[in-house]
Amino acid sequence: MPEYTLKIRRYSPETGDAAYWEEFKVDLEGHRSVLEGILSARATTDGSIGIRCSCRAAICGSCAVRINGKADLACHHHLDHAAAESPDGNTITVEPMGNMPIIKDLIVDMDAVHWKKIQRVTPWLLPEGPEPEREYIVPHENMVDVTQTMACIQCGACVSDCLSMEVDPLFIGPAALAKAYRFVGDPRDGQQYERLKDLAEDPHGIYDCTHCFMCIEACPKGVAPMSQIMRLRRVAGSDQKINDRNNGYRHEKAFVKNIEKYGTLHEANLLPDSYGGKFHPRAIPVLAGSLPAIVPALLRGKVTPAKALHHHKLPDQKQIRAIYDTVEGRDSRNELNLYIEGYEDEPVLKAAGEEERGPHS
Amino acid sequence: MKVAYWPGCVSRGFTPELHGSMAQIAPMLDIELVELDRANCCGAGVIAEHNMELADTLNARTFALAQQTDTDLMMNICSTCQGSQSECQERLDANTPYRDSINETLKAETGLEYERGIVNKNFLWVLVEDIGLDELRSRVVRPLTNLKVGPFYGCYVVRPTDRLGIDDEHPRDTYMQQVIEALGGTVIDYAGAYKCCGFPIITMNQKASLTMAGTHLGDAVDAQADCLVTPCPLCHLNLDLQQPVAEKVVGRELKMPVLHLPQLVGLAFGLEPKALGMNKHVVRPTSVIDWTQSVVGSAA
Ligand code: SF4
Ligand code: SF4
Ligand code: FES
Numbered sequence: 001m002p003e004y005t006l007k008i009r010r011y012s013p014e015t016g017d018a019a020y021w022e023e024f025k026v027d028l029e030g031h032r033s034v035l036e037g038i039l040s041a042r043a044t045t046d047g048s049i050g051i052r053c054s055c056r057a058a059i060c061g062s063c064a065v066r067i068n069g070k071a072d073l074a075c076h077h078h079l080d081h082a083a084a085e086s087p088d089g090n091t092i093t094v095e096p097m098g099n100m101p102i103i104k105d106l107i108v109d110m111d112a113v114h115w116k117k118i119q120r121v122t123p124w125l126l127p128e129g130p131e132p133e134r135e136y137i138v139p140h141e142n143m144v145d146v147t148q149t150m151a152c153i154q155c156g157a158c159v160s161d162c163l164s165m166e167v168d169p170l171f172i173g174p175a176a177l178a179k180a181y182r183f184v185g186d187p188r189d190g191q192q193y194e195r196l197k198d199l200a201e202d203p204h205g206i207y208d209c210t211h212c213f214m215c216i217e218a219c220p221k222g223v224a225p226m227s228q229i230m231r232l233r234r235v236a237g238s239d240q241k242i243n244d245r246n247n248g249y250r251h252e253k254a255f256v257k258n259i260e261k262y263g264t265l266h267e268a269n270l271l272p273d274s275y276g277g278k279f280h281p282r283a284i285p286v287l288a289g290s291l292p293a294i295v296p297a298l299l300r301g302k303v304t305p306a307k308a309l310h311h312h313k314l315p316d317q318k319q320i321r322a323i324y325d326t327v328e329g330r331d332s333r334n335e336l337n338l339y340i341e342g343y344e345d346e347p348v349l350k351a352a353g354e355e356e357r358g359p360h361s
Numbered sequence: 362m363k364v365a366y367w368p369g370c371v372s373r374g375f376t377p378e379l380h381g382s383m384a385q386i387a388p389m390l391d392i393e394l395v396e397l398d399r400a401n402c403c404g405a406g407v408i409a410e411h412n413m414e415l416a417d418t419l420n421a422r423t424f425a426l427a428q429q430t431d432t433d434l435m436m437n438i439c440s441t442c443q444g445s446q447s448e449c450q451e452r453l454d455a456n457t458p459y460r461d462s463i464n465e466t467l468k469a470e471t472g473l474e475y476e477r478g479i480v481n482k483n484f485l486w487v488l489v490e491d492i493g494l495d496e497l498r499s500r501v502v503r504p505l506t507n508l509k510v511g512p513f514y515g516c517y518v519v520r521p522t523d524r525l526g527i528d529d530e531h532p533r534d535t536y537m538q539q540v541i542e543a544l545g546g547t548v549i550d551y552a553g554a555y556k557c558c559g560f561p562i563i564t565m566n567q568k569a570s571l572t573m574a575g576t577h578l579g580d581a582v583d584a585q586a587d588c589l590v591t592p593c594p595l596c597h598l599n600l601d602l603q604q605p606v607a608e609k610v611v612g613r614e615l616k617m618p619v620l621h622l623p624q625l626v627g628l629a630f631g632l633e634p635k636a637l638g639m640n641k642h643v644v645r646p647t648s649v650i651d652w653t654q655s656v657v658g659s660a661a
Contacts, residue, residue, distance in 0.1 A: 163557045167572040207565040210573070211406055212557040213520035230410045238411060251564045255407040263401045265370035274564045316399050322470035327415045334414040336452045336459045343455040
């Protein structure tokens with residue numbers, strides 16, 4: 001049987017010692033999970049290794065850890081894959097999740113961070129008006145729309161690797177915001193506007209996400225929290241016209257209009273427009289605040305006054321505007337969710353390198 | 362090889378040195394650039410956030426323009442363009458009725474049509490997969506010996522891995538390290554290589570945004586890097602243009618030069634920092650200029 005090395009991050013609060021690494025050898029088949037590796041080390045070598053687990057089948061969400069630096073369910077990651085991903089092809093690094101305090105070894109305090117943030121978004125229905133006499137039948141399209149968020153098993157992997165939360169611990173975060181969409185998208189809920197207003201105005205809300213894809217990469221259930229956050233922004237901005245104090249909607253609107261007007265990005269106009277235009281009171285302190293960045297750029301000739309004032313329109317600008325008119329003129333937005341629709345065939349890009357297809361194919 | 366070349370908006374706006382250095386090294390790599398000068402902005406994820414169909418239609422237009430050229434593939438020099446365009450392509454290629462509906466708009470408004478399966482690659486991928494590291498090595502005239510370089514990828518070119526075709530056969534998330542080594546440089550391992558520069562939230566939460574940039578730059582300083590190199594001009598904006606402000610936010614001096622990928626290649630091909638537009642950077646690449654001079658000095 002192959003032998004794998006598990007390099008586990010250890011920490012025991014009662015000793016008062018700093019966290020340290022410890023290596024364990026385990027003899028297991030490659031298709032067994034990292035969780036089984038840890039449990040085997042615990043059974044044969046050191047009974048004090050702390051790990052949380054229950055179902056061992058990627059259902060309960062208890063066993064998320066960082067394997068070779070990336071969050072995943074330990075019971076859902078094969079030993080041979082983990083070894084192949086490791087720098088030396090054999091030593092599998094296992095650490096507790098990030099962004100949460102460590103209780104012991106691989107066990108983190110989910111209450112202090114994850115569950116507190118879930119509570120922050122009021123994760124239950126807030127119906128309005130008199131109770132209906134019969135059961136409320138939710139239209140199929142609405143249920144399908146929130147299905148993806150309902151696949152969440154609350155494992156916290158996305159929270160662990162979220163890069164906004166790393167610098168701003170107050171950020172509501174991917175799991176909780178994905179949960180928020182589950183209720184915003186439910187027609188039985190009566191507080192859609194209030195929920196969105198709250199999440200848009202909070203400086204640590206939907207506009208605090210840096211669009212880093214970490215949560216999409218980490219999630220073992222395909223919830224794609226970042227995509228749910230973009231949905232929340234879409235409904236808050238385009239539908240509810242919530243003009244948040246974080247400049248989130250203004251920035252999006254300025255960017256989209258900028259391309260409609262010029263076809264390619266006119267950066268010099270984007271910044272002031274994101275704050276409501278060059279002469280908007282909101283823009284003045286921000287533009288003044290960006291002087292330390294702009295002055296050296298001007299001195300180096302990176303930003304020239306001519307460039308700031310003139311921007312060439314695309315020769316086919318009419319085409320861009322026509323596309324805008326058609327698409328933005330629809331009664332409702334056309335969206336394709338691949339989580340629900342699936343791929344009709346193998347995606348062509350899967351192995352773009354080997355299946356060389358020119359732009360003509 | 363001949364590529365349909367999409368430089369992106371930022372390389373023609375605030376980082377002209379990127380576009381310029383790419384134009385200089387392309388002939389040295391036997392790459393013929395057929396510029397897509399009628400193509401439009403990729404949307405940088407923001408248009409998709411606003412209206413997915415709009416982003417997909419606009420990028421289908423760019424793909425269709427590329428498909429009209431007589432080239433081997435489409436190439437970009439911006440991680441963000443790569444990621445945004447790959448996202449739209451994933452939807453367009455996955456579902457025929459959806460693609461047909463996008464093409465209907467496209468045909469009506471522009472006369473163009475997108476045909477499933479375009480190959481669109483970042484310059485980094487082209488370097489490793491199409492030109493090859495051996496070929497690259499053979500063209501180096503001034504190996505980057507003793508130049509300590511930290512890679513900074515940019516989120517859009519490393520995640521999500523399945524959409525970007527990153528797998529065992531195409532470990533695209535290791536290409537920066539491979540290229541730095543092939544050019545003769547020393548790879549600096551530091552915490553920030555795969556993290557976010559913070560650019561997407563610079564107008565929404567400047568403090569968080571520049572804490573990101575400042576932290577990664579600081580980690581590179583601590584790891585004793587001479588410079589960082591990135592395939593993404595938007596990362597360059599937050600890491601270089603905003604560096605003086607990031608220094609204030611994280612409360613330490615940084616002075617970390619940030620190079621565009623084509624500039625690093627150009628350096629190893631014997632071009633001078635100034636010719637590669639490094640004088641346009643906000644943070645003077647002093648360490649890189651010193652290195653260039655020390656190499657010239659030791660040769661003389
Ligand atoms: S995309 Fe947004 S929510 Fe997801 S990990 Fe990144 S910053 Fe966090
Ligand atoms: S969204 Fe995914 S990663 Fe995040 S808690 Fe839910 S299942 Fe886990
Ligand atoms: S033990 Fe339940 S998800 Fe891993």
